[in-house]
Amino acid sequence: MLRFILLASFCMTCVTSVYGGTPIAVPDTMAERVKACTICHGAEDKVGRDAYYPRIAGKPQGYLVNQLRNFRDGRRYYQPMAILLENMSDEYLYEIAQYFSSLRLPYPAPEQIPMQSEEIELAEHLIYVGYPGRNIPACSACHGDVLMGIEPAIPGLLGLPRAYITAQLGGWRNGGSMRGQVPDCMSEIAKQLTDAEVNAIAKWLANQSASGEPRPFSTLLPELVHRCSQNIMANGSKE
Numbered sequence: 364m365l366r367f368i369l370l371a372s373f374c375m376t377c378v379t380s381v382y383g384g385t386p387i388a389v390p391d392t393m394a395e396r397v398k399a400c401t402i403c404h405g406a407e408d409k410v411g412r413d414a415y416y417p418r419i420a421g422k423p424q425g426y427l428v429n430q431l432r433n434f435r436d437g438r439r440y441y442q443p444m445a446i447l448l449e450n451m452s453d454e455y456l457y458e459i460a461q462y463f464s465s466l467r468l469p470y471p472a473p474e475q476i477p478m479q480s481e482e483i484e485l486a487e488h489l490i491y492v493g494y495p496g497r498n499i500p501a502c503s504a505c506h507g508d509v510l511m512g513i514e515p516a517i518p519g520l521l522g523l524p525r526a527y528i529t530a531q532l533g534g535w536r537n538g539g540s541m542r543g544q545v546p547d548c549m550s551e552i553a554k555q556l557t558d559a560e561v562n563a564i565a566k567w568l569a570n571q572s573a574s575g576e577p578r579p580f581s582t583l584l585p586e587l588v589h590r591c592s593q594n595i596m597a598n599g600s601k602e
């Protein structure tokens with residue numbers, strides 16, 4: 364049933380749809396074409412902070428393309444999306460990514476999760492300083508000083524629900540099919556974090572209000588470019 368609804372609402376090329384026997388003209392714009400996506404990744408009125416759906420509007424385009432290819436090709440697992448994406452070409456995924464990347468939607472209000480002061484300190488230390496001795500750079504070194512990502516392929520960390528952040532870090536730590544199939548710089552880091560660290564980070568990030576834009580590539584240190592080359596180069600041909 365879900366499959367039917369999703370496919371029926373994802374109308375890639377059609378310019379008319381038939382409802383009750385009467386053809387209705389639907390403008391063939393990207394906004395129309397991605398309506399099946401915005402059911403879940405939607406317009407501002409539908410984005411709930413407690414929802415699990417990640418925000419995709421405004422994220423770097425290369426990152427979005429990489430993820431769409433990962434879902435389509437089974438490297439990242441979420442079945443409703445895999446069904447929608449299964450027959451789409453790289454070119455089309457690139458266009459969809461371009462659309463969402465340039466989309467500006469207001470951010471929802473931050474969550475208000477109570478935190479102990481030690482937990483706040485722990486989160487801020489990981490996020491802004493890191494633990495070089497454990498080979499964990501500051502999260503901000505790769506996700507940008509304002510944590511809104513770095514072009515072309517590192518996503519921002521603000522404006523995401525806590526449940527989503529916890530699940531992504533958990534996915535990498537477990538190395539399961541959700542997000543862990545290809546070892547990369549982020550999976551190496553996530554595997555080193557303790558449960559307490561993951562919890563503190565997820566709460567702290569979800570409690571911040573989001574604003575600002577992804578930073579340019581030039582702000583990423585060469586050693587970190589090298590460390591994440593798999594993620595950054597995955598879309599290299601298109602940049």
Ligand code: HEC
Pocket residue numbers: 369397399400401402403404415416417418419427430431439440441443444447448459518530541542
């Ligand atoms: C049924 C709800 C649903 C639909 C429909 C849907 N998505 Fe998703 N999307 C999700 C969920 C849930 C996740 C997170 C999955 C996970 O935990 O890995 C996600 C993740 C993503 C991500 C990765 C975000 C990130 O920050 O890593 C992108 C990009 C994305 N979706 C784009 C799309 C596009 C484009 C479409 C339409 C073709 C679409 N989605 C349709 C629910 C949906």
Ligand code: HEC
Pocket residue numbers: 417426429489490499500501502503504505506516517518519520528531532547548549552564587590591594595
């Ligand atoms: C060496 C660079 C680097 C560092 C340091 C780093 N990240 Fe990442 N992170 C990445 C890259 C690259 C991705 C995109 C992975 C992909 O393409 O799937 C990512 C993705 C993520 C995502 C997924 C976001 C989404 O929209 O789905 C989360 C959450 C995340 N990182 C959290 C963190 C946290 C928390 C820290 C600090 C403990 C951190 N990262 C440190 C490079 C880094």
